[in-house]
Amino acid sequence: MTFGCSISEAQARLSYPEFRQWQKYRAKRGSLNWGMRIERxxxxxxxxxxxxxxxxxxxxxxxxxxxxxxxPMTLEQAMESWA
Incomplete structure (x- = not known):
């Protein structure tokens, strides 16, 4: 799945408070990836x-x-794995 922008573009568009909201959502609801949801x-x-x-x-x-x-993976670990 692609969201149409690079990681650096996403970082520029996504504020830290919004990132934290998504992090809380994922902690409560799980992955946004359909494959991971099925696997779970x-x-x-x-x-x-x-x-x-x-x-x-x-x-x-x-x-x-x-x-x-x-x-869970930290933001820094995720960014390292994407590089």
Missing amino acids: GAAMLATLYANSKSQKGGFKIYDFMPHDSEQ
Whole structure:
């Protein structure tokens, strides 16, 4: 998905308060990427199934999400990965 502008253009257009609002939205609602949303739903079902079939349980949703991690990426890390 492309938004029609470069990272530097997006940085110039997006204010820090707006960035923080998007960050809060993503923390509450998850990724804006449809693929990640589908992966999360499938991972949730896999977690429920694995924990119901396992003697020990203890599986986390992130065990079934290869493209996500428990620790959110900081803005600096994101900018570094895009370079």
